[in-house]
Amino acid sequence: MLRLIARMDDSLRLVKLRSLLEALDQVPDSELHALVIQEAEVACANAAHTAFPALFFPCLFAERVRAALEAEARRKREYWRPIAPVDAELLPT
Secondary structure, three states: OHHHHHHHHHHHHHHHHHHHHHHHHHOOOHHHHHHHHHHHHHHHHHHOOOOOHHHHHHHHHHHHHHHHHHHHHHHHHHHHOOOOOOOHHHOOO
8 A cells, every 4th residue: 555655756856847948948937836836736736635636736727837837927017017098188288
């Protein structure tokens, strides 16, 4: 039984490492790499509580990375959104 658990842990680690390396290759902005690594850790911890963690992890990780990158892009857009132009009629003359 312990061998089976150890083998499952090893296969989950391998799947996590492969998925993480692929995801990091697809994210050109190195500032976001820490975010991707964090999502890999969370997805791995969540997948470890399922009956088939190595099967569950890739989908969970992909969804978490997609959502995290979208949220970060949205946050950046909001931060850098230009101030709305001032209506010329409202300016004092």
